[in-house]
Amino acid sequence: MAITDICKQHCSVAQAVHAVGDTWSLMVLRELFLGSRRFDDLQRFTGASPHLLSKRLRALGAEGIVERRPYQQHPVRHEYRLTDKGLDLWPVIAALRSWGDRWAAQAAEPPVTVRHRGCGAQVEPVPVCPDCGEPIGARDLALELSPQARAQRQAMR
Amino acid sequence: MAITDICKQHCSVAQAVHAVGDTWSLMVLRELFLGSRRFDDLQRFTGASPHLLSKRLRALGAEGIVERRPYQQHPVRHEYRLTDKGLDLWPVIAALRSWGDRWAAQAAEPPVTVRHRGCGAQVEPVPVCPDCGEPIGARDLALELSPQARAQRQAMR
DNA sequence: CCAAGCTACTTCAAATATTGAAGTGACACA
DNA sequence: TGTGTCACTTCAATATTTGAAGTAGCTTGG
Numbered sequence: 001m002a003i004t005d006i007c008k009q010h011c012s013v014a015q016a017v018h019a020v021g022d023t024w025s026l027m028v029l030r031e032l033f034l035g036s037r038r039f040d041d042l043q044r045f046t047g048a049s050p051h052l053l054s055k056r057l058r059a060l061g062a063e064g065i066v067e068r069r070p071y072q073q074h075p076v077r078h079e080y081r082l083t084d085k086g087l088d089l090w091p092v093i094a095a096l097r098s099w100g101d102r103w104a105a106q107a108a109e110p111p112v113t114v115r116h117r118g119c120g121a122q123v124e125p126v127p128v129c130p131d132c133g134e135p136i137g138a139r140d141l142a143l144e145l146s147p148q149a150r151a152q153r154q155a156m157r
Numbered sequence: 158m159a160i161t162d163i164c165k166q167h168c169s170v171a172q173a174v175h176a177v178g179d180t181w182s183l184m185v186l187r188e189l190f191l192g193s194r195r196f197d198d199l200q201r202f203t204g205a206s207p208h209l210l211s212k213r214l215r216a217l218g219a220e221g222i223v224e225r226r227p228y229q230q231h232p233v234r235h236e237y238r239l240t241d242k243g244l245d246l247w248p249v250i251a252a253l254r255s256w257g258d259r260w261a262a263q264a265a266e267p268p269v270t271v272r273h274r275g276c277g278a279q280v281e282p283v284p285v286c287p288d289c290g291e292p293i294g295a296r297d298l299a300l301e302l303s304p305q306a307r308a309q310r311q312a313m314r
Numbered sequence: 315c316c317a318a319g320c321t322a323c324t325t326c327a328a329a330t331a332t333t334g335a336a337g338t339g340a341c342a343c344a
Numbered sequence: 345t346g347t348g349t350c351a352c353t354t355c356a357a358t359a360t361t362t363g364a365a366g367t368a369g370c371t372t373g374g
Contacts (some may be wrong), residue, residue: 021247022180088295112300
C-alpha cells in the first residue's frame with residue numbers, strides 16, 4: 001500500500017503525514033519558521049540537494065503550505081513563505097523541537113528559545129488542558145474513535 | 158548532505174526529525190498511540206509492508222522509542238510498546254492530528270477525539286502560553302537562536 | 315493425527331526516490 | 345570582459361521502497 005492510499009484513510013494524522021511527514025519537508029518547514037525565504041538559504045541550512053528542495057517546495061506549494069512569490073524582476077526571483085495553512089503547522093515543529101531538546105540534546109543550552117511576543121515570557125510549549133489547566137501527557141489521555149473511523153478500522157480486518 | 162549529517166547540527170528539530178521524521182515512523186507512532194501492539198495490527202492499520210515495518214520498528218527500538226517485549230513463549234511472540242521517550246512524542250502526533258483536522262478533514266466529524274482522563278474534558282491540544290494563558294500561534298512567537306546555534310549557522314555560509 | 319491457519323517475520327526482484335556533481339540562464343558588479 | 349550570484353535543472357550512480365512470495369513454529373478444528 002502506498003501512502004497515497006493511506007491518506008484516503010479517515011484519519012487526520014495520515015493526511016497531515018501525507019502532506020508534511022517526511023524528513024526534508026520537515027526540515028524545510030523548520031527553516032521557514034526560522035525565517036529563511038530564499039532557495040539558497042533553504043538549501044544551505046537544511047542540507048537538501050537542490051533537486052530535492054525544488055521538488056519539496058513544489059509539493060508544499062501544491063498543498064498550499066508555502067507560497068512562491070516573486071521578490072524582484074530582471075531576472076524574476078522567487079521567495080518562499082509560509083501561508084496561513086503553513087504557519088498553522090508550527091505546533092508540529094514546536095513539538096519536535098521540544099522533544100529533541102528533552103531527549104536528544106547534545107548541548108547544555110537549547111539552540112532555540114521561544115518567546116511569546118504578547119507577554120515576553122519564554123515559552124516551553126507544553127500542551128495544557130484548556131478545561132482544568134493541567135499539563136497533558138500521553139498517559140492522561142483517552143482517545144476515542146468516531147463511529148466512522150471505528151467502522152473503517154473494522155473493515156481492514 | 159545526508160540526514161545523518163543534519164542530525165549533527167546543533168538543532169533539536171533536526172534530531173527529532175532524524176529519529177521519527179518519516180512517513181512510516183509517524184504512522185507507526187499513530188498506531189501505537191491508538192493502542193496497537195502487534196506486528197500484524199501495525200502492518201494492517203498503517204499499510205506498511207512487513208519489510209519496512211520490521212525495519213522501522215528496529216530503528217525505533219534502537220532509538221529507545223519503542224520497546225520490544227515478549228508476550229508469550231512457545232513460540233516467542235513480541236509486542237511493541239512505547240517507552241517513556243516514545244510516549245513523550247505524543248504532542249507531535251497530536252499536532253499533526255490537529256492540523257489534519259483543521260486543514261485536510263474530509264468528514265464532518267473528526268475521526269478521533271481526545272479526552273483528558275483527569276477532568277473528563279474534551280481536549281483540543283492548542284499550545285497555550287504558560288505565563289499569560291493565551292493560545293499561541295506562529296505569529297505570536299519570536300524565535301531566538303543561542304550563540305552556539307548562531308555561530309554554527311554563520312559557519313555554513 | 316493431519317490439514318489448515320495464525321503470527322511474525324525474511325527474502326527477492328522490480329520500481330521508485332535520493333544523492334552529488336555538474337550545468338544553465340539571466341542578470342549584477344568591477 | 346570576467347567573475348559572481350541566484351535559482352534552479354539535468355544526469356548517472358546509489359539507495360530505498362514496494363509487492364509478492366516464502367518460512368518457521370506453533371495452534372486449532374475435524
